[in-house]
Amino acid sequence: MTDRPRVVVTRRLPKPVEDALSALFDTQLNADDVAMSAEELAGAVRSADAVVPTVTDKVTAEVLGADPRRTRIVANFGVGYNNIDVAAAKANGIAVTNTPGALTDCTADLAMTLLLSVARRAGEGERHLRAGDWSGWRPTHMMGTKVTGKTLGIVGLGRIGQAVARRAHHGFGMRILYFNRTPVPQDQIADLGAELCTLEELLAASDFVSLHCPSTPETRHLLNPDTLRMMKPGSFLINTARGDVVDEAALVQALAGGTIAGAGLDVYEGEPAVTPELLGMDNVVLLPHLGSATNETRIAMGMRAVANLEAFFKGDPPPDRVA
Numbered sequence: 163m164t165d166r167p168r169v170v171v172t173r174r175l176p177k178p179v180e181d182a183l184s185a186l187f188d189t190q191l192n193a194d195d196v197a198m199s200a201e202e203l204a205g206a207v208r209s210a211d212a213v214v215p216t217v218t219d220k221v222t223a224e225v226l227g228a229d230p231r232r233t234r235i236v237a238n239f240g241v242g243y244n245n246i247d248v249a250a251a252k253a254n255g256i257a258v259t260n261t262p263g264a265l266t267d268c269t270a271d272l273a274m275t276l277l278l279s280v281a282r283r284a285g286e287g288e289r290h291l292r293a294g295d296w297s298g299w300r301p302t303h304m305m306g307t308k309v310t311g312k313t314l315g316i317v318g319l320g321r322i323g324q325a326v327a328r329r330a331h332h333g334f335g336m337r338i339l340y341f342n343r344t345p346v347p348q349d350q351i352a353d354l355g356a357e358l359c360t361l362e363e364l365l366a367a368s369d370f371v372s373l374h375c376p377s378t379p380e381t382r383h384l385l386n387p388d389t390l391r392m393m394k395p396g397s398f399l400i401n402t403a404r405g406d407v408v409d410e411a412a413l414v415q416a417l418a419g420g421t422i423a424g425a426g427l428d429v430y431e432g433e434p435a436v437t438p439e440l441l442g443m444d445n446v447v448l449l450p451h452l453g454s455a456t457n458e459t460r461i462a463m464g465m466r467a468v469a470n471l472e473a474f475f476k477g478d479p480p481p482d483r484v485a
Contacts, residue, residue, distance in 0.1 A: 168232075170206040171214045172198050175239065176457065179464025186472060188210070204228040211235070212471055217242055218433065223250035235474045237467045240454075241265055242404060247485040250275050258485040261472035263321065264462035265454035270325035270399045272453045273372055273402045276426025277314075279329075279447045280398050281370070286444045307369075307396070307423065312465035315339045315368030316382070316405065318375030319346050319362065321420040326372055339364045342362040343380075370400060377404035385409060390416040398424045402453045405430040414439045417446065428453050 164333065169187040171180070183189045190210065192198070198206070203221060206213050207228040215221050217240035225269060226236075235257040235485040236246060243260045251258045279285055283306045290296055290304070314330045316323045319340040330336040331354050338356040340346070343365045346356075365371060375381050385399065386409040389476075393399070399422060401408055410431040416422050417440075424445035430436050433451065440446050454460060470480040 167211040167471075168191075168209070168214045169214060169471065170210040172203070172219050173216050173239075175214075175464045176461045178461050179468065182465065182468045183214070183471075186468065187475075200225055206244065207231055207233040210307060211475075214239055214467055214471075215245065216240060217245050219245055221246040221251075223247045226250045226254050226256060235241070235259065235480070237470045237473065237474075237480075239463060239467050241400065242376060243484055244404060251485050254410045257383065257474060257480065257483055258478045259474075259482045260484055261466040261470075262464040262482060264466055265459050266321045266325050267457040268456050269322050269402055270329060272428060272449070273322070273326045273374075273400055274329050275401050276334075276428065276447055276449065277370055277398070278309060278402070280424045280426040280445070281309050285443075285447045289444075307398070309336070309370075312369040313337045313339060313343070313367055315364040315371045317341050317364065317371065317373050319351065319356070320374060322402075323372075323374035324351060324354075326374065327351070327356060331355065336370075339368055343375075344355070361389065362392055365389060366394055368394060368397060370398050372400040373403040373407050375403055375407060377406055377447075382406050383409040385413065385414040387412040387415070390421055393422050395421075396423045398422065398426065400426045402428045405433050410437045410440070413437075414443075417443055 170190045171192055173192050180191055203225045207225055208230055212235045213233055215238045221236060230401055231257055236251060238246060238260045241260055241262045244259060248258055248259055283304050287304055303412060314336045316327055319342045327338045331338050338354050339359050340356050341359060341361045375415045384407050390412055414437055426447040428449045428451055466482060470482050473480045
């Protein structure tokens with residue numbers, strides 16, 4: 163028997179994180195790295211003092227309402243926490259934390275990777291070469307879109323949005339437009355020359371639109387048939403935020419009909435399922451939710467989750483409490 167808090171971890175985490183958790187708590191790790199079912203998550207809530215889920219675990223009201231209930235804190239591994247029913251957590255007296263900040267740079271890097279890849283047809287070109295279809299250089303072969311000096315519209319100018327804006331503005335001389343539901347302090351963005359505008363204005367003027375807003379009821383299908391039609395002809399959509407910000411069926415229609423030129427996606431509405439039509443489109447770059455996928459970042463995220471748990475069980479305020 164142990165008097166250490168019992169912690170259930172829903173997926174494999176980087177070894178330094180698992181070691182830190184095991185050193186501090188009575189930790190149950192997921193050695194097989196198989197996603198837990200709703201019943202298994204509810205079992206964890208009944209049997210453990212804390213649960214460490216990932217952004218793909220659906221921690222619903224039913225899971226959080228498991229009776230008898232032992233869990234007092236859900237320490238999410240991820241900056242987004244739309245996978246957790248926060249209202250239900252509050253109602254059941256369960257704290258919720260996330261891991262902000264640690265993944266800002268890597269997610270911004272990946273957004274720029276997608277932007278450059280779709281503009282310059284990099285994914286399509288690699289497939290072309292690997293298939294043995296390249297017959298050599300010629301002046302009109304696989305011409306893409308220039309990035310330098312173009313206009314980038316950023317939807318959600320928080321930490322990651324600002325990091326993308328800096329890379330685009332300082333690295334590629336891009337003009338920055340932004341739409342944000344809350345005011346952004348001018349001292350945070352003074353070096354960007356960023357211009358605040360409405361969503362409609364941003365979509366109409368931007369050569370590239372990059373999404374960095376959270377998943378909320380208000381942002382669900384923010385990009386839909388109507389707003390996709392507002393986008394500038396020949397423009398590109400980049401999404402490293404959350405899949406449900408985009409109506410994927412409407413995006414397929416916009417891409418197939420030439421409403422927009424292409425898209426770079428790291429997240430999906432029905433993740434891990436991807437709308438089948440997207441898989442066959444050469445003007446789309448698809449990545450398997452790699453935004454934070456570097457050793458340094460995933461370890462840093464895990465250590466933030468550890469810090470939140472350690473503070474909570476010491477009776478101190480968790481540094482990243484969201485509920």
